[in-house]
Amino acid sequence: MPIIDSHLHVFEKLSDEFPREVNDQCPADRAETAEKLLEVMAANGVDQAILTQIGGTQLTHHRYLQYCLKTYPNRFRGIGLIPRDEWDAPEDHMDRLAENGDIIGFRINEIGGSADPLSQMDVRTFTSYRIWKHAAKKNYVMWLYIRAKDAHQVAFMVRAFPEIRAVFNHLMICPGEGMFSWDGEGRPHINTPVPPMTRYSMLGLHEYPNICVHLSGQYAFSQEAWPYRDLESWHKTLLAKFGADKLMWATDFPWILEDPGYDKLVQVIDELLPDLNAQQKAEIMGGTAKRVLGFPDVAD
Amino acid sequence: MRRPTDAERQEWEDNGVLFLENAIVGEDLARLQTTFDRCAAEARREWLEGIAKGTRPAAHFDIPRPLEKDDVFIDLIDHPGWYGFLMDFADEDLILLAPQVRTLPVSPISYVGWHPDVPHTTPLHMKAQIYIEDVPADGGAFGYVPGSHKPDAGACPVVRPLDSMPGHKVYPGKAGDVVLFNSYGWHTSMVNRTLKPRKSIILIYEKWSKDRISTKHFAAIAHKCTTPDRRRLFSLDER
Numbered sequence: 001m002p003i004i005d006s007h008l009h010v011f012e013k014l015s016d017e018f019p020r021e022v023n024d025q026c027p028a029d030r031a032e033t034a035e036k037l038l039e040v041m042a043a044n045g046v047d048q049a050i051l052t053q054i055g056g057t058q059l060t061h062h063r064y065l066q067y068c069l070k071t072y073p074n075r076f077r078g079i080g081l082i083p084r085d086e087w088d089a090p091e092d093h094m095d096r097l098a099e100n101g102d103i104i105g106f107r108i109n110e111i112g113g114s115a116d117p118l119s120q121m122d123v124r125t126f127t128s129y130r131i132w133k134h135a136a137k138k139n140y141v142m143w144l145y146i147r148a149k150d151a152h153q154v155a156f157m158v159r160a161f162p163e164i165r166a167v168f169n170h171l172m173i174c175p176g177e178g179m180f181s182w183d184g185e186g187r188p189h190i191n192t193p194v195p196p197m198t199r200y201s202m203l204g205l206h207e208y209p210n211i212c213v214h215l216s217g218q219y220a221f222s223q224e225a226w227p228y229r230d231l232e233s234w235h236k237t238l239l240a241k242f243g244a245d246k247l248m249w250a251t252d253f254p255w256i257l258e259d260p261g262y263d264k265l266v267q268v269i270d271e272l273l274p275d276l277n278a279q280q281k282a283e284i285m286g287g288t289a290k291r292v293l294g295f296p297d298v299a300d
Numbered sequence: 301m302r303r304p305t306d307a308e309r310q311e312w313e314d315n316g317v318l319f320l321e322n323a324i325v326g327e328d329l330a331r332l333q334t335t336f337d338r339c340a341a342e343a344r345r346e347w348l349e350g351i352a353k354g355t356r357p358a359a360h361f362d363i364p365r366p367l368e369k370d371d372v373f374i375d376l377i378d379h380p381g382w383y384g385f386l387m388d389f390a391d392e393d394l395i396l397l398a399p400q401v402r403t404l405p406v407s408p409i410s411y412v413g414w415h416p417d418v419p420h421t422t423p424l425h426m427k428a429q430i431y432i433e434d435v436p437a438d439g440g441a442f443g444y445v446p447g448s449h450k451p452d453a454g455a456c457p458v459v460r461p462l463d464s465m466p467g468h469k470v471y472p473g474k475a476g477d478v479v480l481f482n483s484y485g486w487h488t489s490m491v492n493r494t495l496k497p498r499k500s501i502i503l504i505y506e507k508w509s510k511d512r513i514s515t516k517h518f519a520a521i522a523h524k525c526t527t528p529d530r531r532r533l534f535s536l537d538e539r
């Protein structure tokens with residue numbers, strides 16, 4: 001089975017060819033290119049990866065992502081973003097990004113229903129409804145990094161569209177309001193209890209056959225250095241509930257390149273789930289991603 | 301105070317669960333319902349703020365520190381409708397661990413899968429779930445696997461879907477009904493598929509063991525616990 005890094009980011013320096021948004025994390029002159037990624041992947045025996053869009057939601061912002069997908073068609077699949085002001089009619093944007101078949105899904109952080117769990121829930125009124133509806137129609141994957149106040153709404157959407165393949169990023173943790181900061185290395189840090197309070201709204205989703213979870217982003221939630229021992233028990237909970245055939249390993253490159261290093265992330269599953277059998281390990285390290293996300297055979 | 305009959309004690313031993321109809325009725329129940337709603341309304345905003353910050357669960361809404369909010373909750377702890385049963389099961393040496401005054405929102409999934417609360421190494425651990433309003437089978441009713449409290453039951457399996465658990469039983473009830481259960485056994489909240497949140501109170505008890513609950517833990521209500529029985533129940537004195 002291939003080793004697949006199922007969530008990470010690449011970007012080029014800002015240019016006319018590759019326009020993107022600029023911020024402290026991704027200043028105009030910073031580049032974390034596909035070539036650099038492929039080098040570090042090769043050095044660590046990683047075969048393929050999901051490139052998740054960063055640097056803006058507009059079609060033009062996706063140019064570098066599209067360039068990478070086109071240049072290395074057997075290596076990568078992509079996840080796109082949708083401008084917030086197009087959520088009420090996102091279909092055209094989604095289809096244009098997905099037309100080559102290499103952008104396979106879309107990332108959102110909001111479900112957009114009522115923040116009060118005791119109110120009536122009608123998914124058709126949720127702000128992300130049209131995205132889900134179109135994803136169901138076109139078999140797009142939903143890439144989810146959901147804010148805490150929307151966590152209880154997810155199950156309603158999943159019930160409405162059980163056929164959608166949905167992948168919860170970063171340990172299924174849902175960041176709370178005001179809990180986001182930048183760490184000393186300019187990376188996101190999320191102040192959250194682990195296990196997260198949102199688990200009561202999320203773990204039950206294991207009943208649905210198309211829900212997957214990323215084992216990734218440990219650096220952002222842990223209070224410890226690698227191997228992030230304080231997250232071990234949460235990894236075990238996710239394994240017990242979802243099973244290895246629903247879990248996907250990822251590094252969140254490039255944010256882990258310096259600390260702890262890509263090689264350390266390749267080992268993180270061995271550290272935090274030491275009791276996996278070979279089959280389970282192979283599923284988590286790539287088998288699940290290959291099957292669920294439809295990666296081509298590497299040799300093709 | 302009601303005490304278990306021999307048949308009820310046998311059922312408890314065999315199944316680890318006992319359903320008590322009309323355990324709290326009339327004025328007592330009406331006062332409890334009113335107080336539940338008032339305290340929930342007062343606590344709601346703080347809960348919603350906590351949800352947004354990720355510091356409180358959205359999947360269930362517990363009123364914080366209920367014993368300090370109204371005496372009606374204190375009176376539940378040794379309520380004659382079930383206290384005699386728990387005392388009997390705990391060989392007359394019972395302590396309270398915590399109350400959960402809980403509203404369960406409607407959701408397509410359960411907030412908690414099948415699980416035991418504690419391993420058999422813990423002293424006998426019991427809960428009383430009091431239904432504040434009628435709870436239909438599809439309204440987040442309590443589910444239990446009778447017999448799963450026994451030491452030879454093995455590990456609790458992960459099942460999909462929730463209601464495919466072999467041998468489980470669902471306990472719908474009327475307002476004022478109470479389910480007593482041994483927490484070694486496998487249990488869950490069934491899915492609430494109705495349009496109405498479930499209201500219930502879960503009281504957590506254990507057979508006394510040394511230093512389980514600090515004498516300071518319930519100090520805020522010590523002045524309301526003047527009888528020796530209550531002082532023991534709330535662990536107010538060193539033993």
Ligand SMILES: [Fe+2]
Nearest residue numbers: 415416417487
């Ligand atoms: Fe429990």
